[in-house]
Amino acid sequence: MSEEITGQVRTYVTDNIPITLISQGAEAVVYTTPIHPYLPIDDSTKGEKYIIKYRPHKRYRHPSIDQALTKHRTVGEARLLSKLSQIEGLQVPKLIACDVYNGCLWLEFLGQDLPQGAGFSNLKNFLWMHAANDPYSNVVRETLLKVGHQIGLLHWNNYTHGDLTSSNIVLVRSQIVDGWEPHLIDFGLGSVSSMVEDKGVDLYVLERAIMSTHSEFADKYNAWIIEGFSNVYKLQGKAGQKKLDELLKRFAEVRMRGRKRTMIG
Amino acid sequence: MLQTKLPQFPKYKVDISLFRDVQNSNELKTKVAELPYAFIDAKTICSREQLLSAVYRALDEVTYNKMRTKSLHSECLLCLSPTSNIGDAFHKFGIKEDSREVICLQLSKVEQHEVPPFHVFVKGIEVAFDDEHLGQFYDKELLRRIYKLDSSSQPQSRESLSRAVVNAIHLRGL
Ligand SMILES: Nc1ncnc2c1ncn2[C@@H]1O[C@H](COP(=O)(O)O)[C@@H](O)[C@H]1O
Numbered sequence: 272m273s274e275e276i277t278g279q280v281r282t283y284v285t286d287n288i289p290i291t292l293i294s295q296g297a298e299a300v301v302y303t304t305p306i307h308p309y310l311p312i313d314d315s316t317k318g319e320k321y322i323i324k325y326r327p328h329k330r331y332r333h334p335s336i337d338q339a340l341t342k343h344r345t346v347g348e349a350r351l352l353s354k355l356s357q358i359e360g361l362q363v364p365k366l367i368a369c370d371v372y373n374g375c376l377w378l379e380f381l382g383q384d385l386p387q388g389a390g391f392s393n394l395k396n397f398l399w400m401h402a403a404n405d406p407y408s409n410v411v412r413e414t415l416l417k418v419g420h421q422i423g424l425l426h427w428n429n430y431t432h433g434d435l436t437s438s439n440i441v442l443v444r445s446q447i448v449d450g451w452e453p454h455l456i457d458f459g460l461g462s463v464s465s466m467v468e469d470k471g472v473d474l475y476v477l478e479r480a481i482m483s484t485h486s487e488f489a490d491k492y493n494a495w496i497i498e499g500f501s502n503v504y505k506l507q508g509k510a511g512q513k514k515l516d517e518l519l520k521r522f523a524e525v526r527m528r529g530r531k532r533t534m535i536g
Numbered sequence: 537m538l539q540t541k542l543p544q545f546p547k548y549k550v551d552i553s554l555f556r557d558v559q560n561s562n563e564l565k566t567k568v569a570e571l572p573y574a575f576i577d578a579k580t581i582c583s584r585e586q587l588l589s590a591v592y593r594a595l596d597e598v599t600y601n602k603m604r605t606k607s608l609h610s611e612c613l614l615c616l617s618p619t620s621n622i623g624d625a626f627h628k629f630g631i632k633e634d635s636r637e638v639i640c641l642q643l644s645k646v647e648q649h650e651v652p653p654f655h656v657f658v659k660g661i662e663v664a665f666d667d668e669h670l671g672q673f674y675d676k677e678l679l680r681r682i683y684k685l686d687s688s689s690q691p692q693s694r695e696s697l698s699r700a701v702v703n704a705i706h707l708r709g710l
Contacts, residue, residue, distance in 0.1 A: 372600030
């Protein structure tokens with residue numbers, strides 16, 4: 272199956288663009304490549320990597336419907352990334368190209384390998400790495416506050432992520448200080464939304480993700496994230512505080528519903 | 537001069553040169569229809585990625601969708617534009633009578649025979665087509681107006697302006 276999909280992408284991008292599979296989801300397949308789609312190879316592109324996110328054909332759909340849907344979703348994600356890139360302080364991958372006819376989105380590659388073979392620098396691996404020696408270290412706290420800040424910016428501007436797991440938060444080593452800058456990736460399920468429910472679900476999904484992988488430290492980790500999140504709203508004065516209260520109340524309700532479900536299930 | 541090919545479209549070659557102190561923009565403007573190049577006012581280009589993403593979009597459109605204009609060069613100008621009106625695109629991005637800094641672009645099939653180099657026609661001083669020079673020549677306010685970018689947001693770096701422009705180029709009409 273994935274061989275066939277990769278074959279399709281190879282045909283589109285030609286042999287000039289070598290691709291490496293890094294993830295296969297239900298809706299999209301993700302590759303990296305060292306070749307930029309239009310910038311020449313020189314000092315600015317040497318050693319860089321780029322993401323190609325491909326939405327394969329679905330055979331069970333009528334071809335014209337399939338094409339329209341693929342185009343719709345590819346454009347949808349590109350448009351969302353474009354809007355998000357305009358928000359001051361919010362960090363999302365840069366859109367490089369949007370090839371709607373082939374269902375390919377080209378994005379900036381974010382992140383790197385963590386030291387000591389701890390894997391790719393998403394939030395999940397980062398927390399694993401620190402759990403071993405100093406789970407409550409300053410760098411962990413700072414990073415989680417910044418994670419909360421990013422989500423706060425997203426929600427305050429009325430966008431939701433739709434699949435906010437700790438793998439979809441990528442840490443990029445800071446250029447200025449000794450630390451990490453969280454970036455949000457994978458907006459395939461993202462949307463414009465002012466609904467507290469959608470935002471509450473985002474927060475709940477992340478809370479669950481952290482509980483399931485770092486249960487021992489999850490309480491503190493989640494509290495730091497919410498602290499960073501809340502700071503964004505509090506900066507907006509009374510109106511912000513009001514929205515924050517409403518949102519956190521809904522978050523608690525979403526959590527209650529989730530608990531009941533697991534108890535019954 | 538930048539001579540390149542876009543890896544996804546190896547059947548085409550791209551040549552781009554940047555000139556400053558151009559003396560004969562007036563004359564060049566009258567010849568745009570005959571000459572096998574695109575002449576672009578460098579005031580409207582803030583980065584290499586801006587122009588090259590328009591070239592990418594143009595090749596993507598002509599390869600997988602359709603050609604909307606008469607030549608690959610007008611296709612590139614159309615793809616630079618945030619709107620789908622070709623006259624408007626020429627007017628905004630094309631060379632003006634008084635353009636001082638001009639970008640010459642030639643996009644053609646690899647097998648197509650050679651055409652005279654740009655300097656045969658352009659009376660000006662060639663400088664490297666790179667972000668450093670483009671950064672000196674572009675007009676920030678003009679770009680904001682053309683791409684209808686929010687000016688309420690504080691002073692923007694060239695990088696973030698370029699990013700917004702590249703987004704607009706890739707999303708036009710979609
Ligand atoms: N911009 C990016 N930079 C680095 N890795 C990415 C990027 N986008 C996607 N990935 C990787 O591909 C996986 C699946 O991507 P997605 O389908 O967008 O969720 C992610 O969990 C990441 O590991």
